[in-house]
Amino acid sequence: MHMKDGVLAEFTTPEFRNLVAQCIHCGLCLQACPTYDVFGTEMDSPRGRIALMRAASDGRLNGNELHQVFARHINLCLACLACQTACPSGVQYARLIEITKIALERRRRQGLIERVVRWIGLRQAMPHVDQLKALARLLWLYQASGLQHLVRRLNILPAGPLRAAEAILPPILPRKRDYSRPAPAFGKRRGKVAFFYGCIQEAFLGAVNEATIRVLQRNGFEVHFPAGQTCCGAAQLHIGEEALARDLARRNIEAFLADDFDAIIVNAGGCGATLKDEYVGLFRDDPDYAAQARAFSAKVKDISEFLAENLREQPRGIVSLRATYADSCHLRHAQKIVRQPRSLLRLIPGLDLVELRQPDRCCGSAGVYNIVHWETADQVLATKMADIAATGAEVIVITNTGCHMQLNAGVQKAGLNARVMHLVELLELSYQRGEL
Numbered sequence: 001m002h003m004k005d006g007v008l009a010e011f012t013t014p015e016f017r018n019l020v021a022q023c024i025h026c027g028l029c030l031q032a033c034p035t036y037d038v039f040g041t042e043m044d045s046p047r048g049r050i051a052l053m054r055a056a057s058d059g060r061l062n063g064n065e066l067h068q069v070f071a072r073h074i075n076l077c078l079a080c081l082a083c084q085t086a087c088p089s090g091v092q093y094a095r096l097i098e099i100t101k102i103a104l105e106r107r108r109r110q111g112l113i114e115r116v117v118r119w120i121g122l123r124q125a126m127p128h129v130d131q132l133k134a135l136a137r138l139l140w141l142y143q144a145s146g147l148q149h150l151v152r153r154l155n156i157l158p159a160g161p162l163r164a165a166e167a168i169l170p171p172i173l174p175r176k177r178d179y180s181r182p183a184p185a186f187g188k189r190r191g192k193v194a195f196f197y198g199c200i201q202e203a204f205l206g207a208v209n210e211a212t213i214r215v216l217q218r219n220g221f222e223v224h225f226p227a228g229q230t231c232c233g234a235a236q237l238h239i240g241e242e243a244l245a246r247d248l249a250r251r252n253i254e255a256f257l258a259d260d261f262d263a264i265i266v267n268a269g270g271c272g273a274t275l276k277d278e279y280v281g282l283f284r285d286d287p288d289y290a291a292q293a294r295a296f297s298a299k300v301k302d303i304s305e306f307l308a309e310n311l312r313e314q315p316r317g318i319v320s321l322r323a324t325y326a327d328s329c330h331l332r333h334a335q336k337i338v339r340q341p342r343s344l345l346r347l348i349p350g351l352d353l354v355e356l357r358q359p360d361r362c363c364g365s366a367g368v369y370n371i372v373h374w375e376t377a378d379q380v381l382a383t384k385m386a387d388i389a390a391t392g393a394e395v396i397v398i399t400n401t402g403c404h405m406q407l408n409a410g411v412q413k414a415g416l417n418a419r420v421m422h423l424v425e426l427l428e429l430s431y432q433r434g435e436l
């Protein structure tokens with residue numbers, strides 16, 4: 001551990017000190033913060049967390065306080081970045097919370113169970129999509145056999161992380177897709193793109209990936225699936241496994257730069273933010289990879305961003321549904337993609353798009369937050385579901401894997417008569433109906 005006078009080395013760098021100094025304590029970010037909304041306490045607001053970071057940087061927290069008070073309030077941050085958007089001073093909260101969480105995680109003692117769960121989840125399952133798919137098949141059996149229904153009906157699982165994980169399990173649909181060959185463009189070929197199909201999305205929400213591929217094909221793009229691609233590494237990076245995240249990033253960069261694609265398409269806001277923003281930072285000091293990381297990240301496009309620029313086929317089929325769009329935090333606050341998903345939805349004939357009162361409010365998913373901090377996540381979700389219920393929406397449109405799973409669970413908990421669909425699933429539905 002690199003400590004000077006009891007201060008963690010990460011908090012004494014000029015970068016960290018400058019980032020902290022940008023906050024002028026105005027408090028304009030407070031109302032945007034979901035955890036401030038839940039707890040109403042300054043230390044669970046962005047301003048309070050930055051004050052704690054400043055105290056840590058100045059050496060005003062002793063070791064005990066650092067690991068108890070400081071870590072508790074930092075860990076309760078969803079890293080949703082709503083405060084960054086709200087801040088008039090341009091505080092780069094994303095970088096601040098990343099440095100802080102990684103510094104604390106590196107030094108946190110993990111129990112045996114946590115070490116095993118991490119090893120299985122982060123090292124064995126997520127980087128190996130075939131293993132995740134095998135797990136998804138088992139869980140499909142759990143659902144298809146009626147066991148899930150029984151478990152939920154009898155409320156067998158004790159309140160805690162296991163019940164929280166079970167609650168977000170989406171309905172799993174068996175699917176076959178051959179990734180060894182590109183999917184051809186429909187009609188005149190306009191270009192070739194590479195598809196980043198992800199890990200959880202691919203194993204548990206395969207219909208979203210199918211719709212993404214079809215919509216790209218319909219718009220004249222040949223879709224390639226570079227072999228060797230793997231999980232984006234976001235979950236690993238955000239809980240302090242930087243070396244593993246860098247290894248995954250290197251594998252993705254090599255896989256996707258092996259051919260000259262027009263774009264690298266991603267359909268999950270969280271993964272997209274990592275591929276665009278974090279990879280460059282991961283290789284900042286690596287002369288062998290820095291340029292490649294920049295070249296890779298420059299090609300990454302969220303599907304909504306890409307389609308807004310490249311739509312050739314208008315969706316013509318009528319979809320007479322009332323819908324609302326729940327922004328993905330990492331699409332809206334990190335990638336600044338706000339207009340594009342809405343403009344695509346407005347092209348769908350018959351779709352009645354109703355805005356949420358707080359469309360930019362996090363749903364409480366936030367990586368594994370909804371499992372680790374399930375009680376707080378449940379409160380954040382309840383606020384989101386009340387906002388959704390007030391719109392009377394029959395479809396909740398999302399653009400991120402975590403939101404998809406969390407809002408599915410929210411619909412169940414709130415007893416709403418609504419379904420969660422990715423933007424591309426709705427577009428594909430309209431295309432299909434237009435063919436009839």
Ligand code: SF4
Nearest residue numbers: 033077078080081083
């Ligand atoms: S990232 Fe989200 S939860 Fe964390 S301080 Fe900012 S607004 Fe609050």
Ligand code: SF4
Nearest residue numbers: 023024026027029087
């Ligand atoms: S983070 Fe920005 S908005 Fe929040 S208190 Fe600091 S300067 Fe004000």
